[in-house]
Amino acid sequence: MSAGVRDFDRVAIDDVSRTFGRRRALAHVTLNAAAGDVIALLGPNGAGKSTLLSILSSLMRPTSGAVRYGAITAEDGGDPLRLRIGFLGHELFLYTDLTARENLTFMARLYNLPDVAGTVERGLRRADLADRADDRVGGFSRGMRQRLALERALLHQPRLVLLDEPFTGLDDRSADALVDRISELGRGGAIVFAATHDFDYAERIATRAACVNRGRCRELPAGAAPLVERYRAALAGDAA
Amino acid sequence: MIGVLRSAWLIAEKDLRVESRSRELIYTTLFFAVTAVLIFAFSFVQEDSSVPAGSASGILWVTLTFSGTIALTRTFEREREHDTLRGLLLSPVERPAVYLGKLMAVLLLLAGVEVVLVPLTGLFFQAPLGRAPWLLAALLATGTLGFAAVGTLFAAMLVRARSRDVLLPVVLFPIIVPVIIAGVRGTNAIFTPEADLAVARMWLGMLVSFDAVFLSLALWTCGPLLGE
Incomplete structure (x- = not known):
């Protein structure tokens, strides 16, 4: 890890709202996460999950409220803060004309990581793509x-x-x-937010879950009931 | 500063690697440039091989500008596919590095086009390319830099606009009129039989000033323009 990059062990989403013109994508979202938390973000399409992830990634600014990474905000942290954030989007941010190895090498060099070759090899093995490392991603x-x-x-x-x-x-x-892999990340001290519609997998990975609906976010209570039932109860509560 | 330049070079190198695989931009840009010069040659070159005075410099710069616009429209378009621009912006790289990387890649591409375009124009329009080669190279380099600096900035600005392909030339050409005028007049001062290298140097100075102003402006404004 590069020197001078401030690490953090908690993320606080503090009364965050975001509007696009007259459309309100997020409304007064408050949620805290600590190292080791794997939080499943559940909700219908267009509920605001991706907007929340974009704001957490520091790419998008909230209209009001703030996200704190430890003691600092995205503005305080600037570009180096993104050294501590990893984002897997719905679009995959991969260059299809480059090979798998070239894609990872480009990113490793852009992040100025030490031992680029070793890091890339480990990444390829973890992706189970070591034997396709020099094939173009366009064919994957x-x-x-x-x-x-x-x-x-x-x-x-x-x-x-x-x-x-x-x-x-x-x-x-x-x-x-x-x-x-996600469970391992949580055990390793990462803070994971995963937006998903798949309740089975969400149940397996999440230590906590939150329901995002019509821009509002509500943490689902822990309990013995299956996640899907707790989610439906939350949606029903929102509708009522 | 070194970090910005290093990141910019990584991005430019990646763009060139992608281009070396697809060869999409170099082929389309070169094809357009060569076709345009051939059409101009059929239009202007007389049966006795004489050409209207001053035509070579105008044709060179117009062809360069139009073919360069094709390259510019695709500069950020590629990063829209699979949302890779977002991937770049998620990295800890400073925004000016992304702009500079794109600019470097466009400049190298246009340099490749000029390697073909300039001798071709010299051949068809009897332009004396060897009269002041370094001055001509300096005019081309500074003119191309000015064009690409403004064009890359506008391409970044329009990356999320729906009608970006149409809008880019509309917003770009009025701004780069000084570059085209300085390039044409400076090159013409070299190509005319009574070459006036002092005039060519004066236009070169204009281009250097334009480059300095617009490159500074672009580096200053590219951050907010590239953000979401």
């Missing part, structure tokens, strides 16, 4: 791209990991591997 299936994109997002060992629909396009084996 969605699942292979998804695995590579995840390793691209985790190459710099970020503290805050943001995953937008991480299980999309993965077969059962790859999805199981991703569940293990």
Whole structure:
């Protein structure tokens, strides 16, 4: 990790709202997360989950409220703060004309990581793509791209990991591997936010869960009931 | 500063690697440039091989500008595919490095086009390329830099606009009129039979000033323009 980058062990979303013109995407969202938390963000399409992830990534500014990474905000942290954030988006941020190795190498060099070759090799092995390392990403299936994109997002060992629909396009084996990887990240002290519609996988990875609906975010109570039931109860509460 | 330049070079190197695989930009830009010069040659070159005075410099710069615009429209378009621009912006790289990287890649691409375009124009329009080669190279380099500096900034600004392909030339050309005028007049001062190198140097000075102003402006404004 580069010197001078301030680490943090908690993220506080403090009364964050975001509007796009007259449309309100997020309204007064407050949520705290600490190292080791894996938070599943559940909610219908267009509820504001991706907007929340974009704000957490520091790419988008909230209209009001603030996100604190430890003691600092995104404005305080500036560009170096992003050394501690990893983002897997719905689009995968991969160059299809480059090979898997070239994609990871480019990112590793952009993040100024030490031992680029070793880091890239480890990333390729974790993505189970060591034997396809020198093939162009354009020829990969969605699942292979998804695995590579995840390793691209985790190459710099970020503290805050943001995953937008991480299980999309993965077969059962790859999805199981991703569940293990995310759980391992949590045990390693990362703070993980994962927006997903897949309750089975969310149940397996999440230590906490929150429901985002019509721009509002409410943490689901812990309990013995299955996650999907707690989620439906929250939605019903919002509707009432 | 070294960190910004290093990151910029990494981005430019990546763009060139992508281009070396697809060869999409170099082929389309070169094809347009060569076709334009050929059409101009059929239009202007007389049967006795004479050409209207001053035509070579105008044709050179117009062709360079129009073919360069094709390259500029695709500069950020590629980063829209698979949202890779967002991936770049998520990295800890300073925003000016992203702009500079794109600019470097466009400059190297246009340099490749000029390697073909300039001799071709010299051949068809009997332009004396060897009269003041360093001055001509300096005019081309500073003119291309000015064009690309403004064009890359506008391409970044329009990256999320729906009608960006149409808008780019509309907003770009009025701003780069001074570059085209200085380039044409400076090059013409070299190409005319009574070459006036002092005039060419004066236009070169104009181009250097334009580059300094617009490059500074672009580096200052590219951060907010590239943000979401």
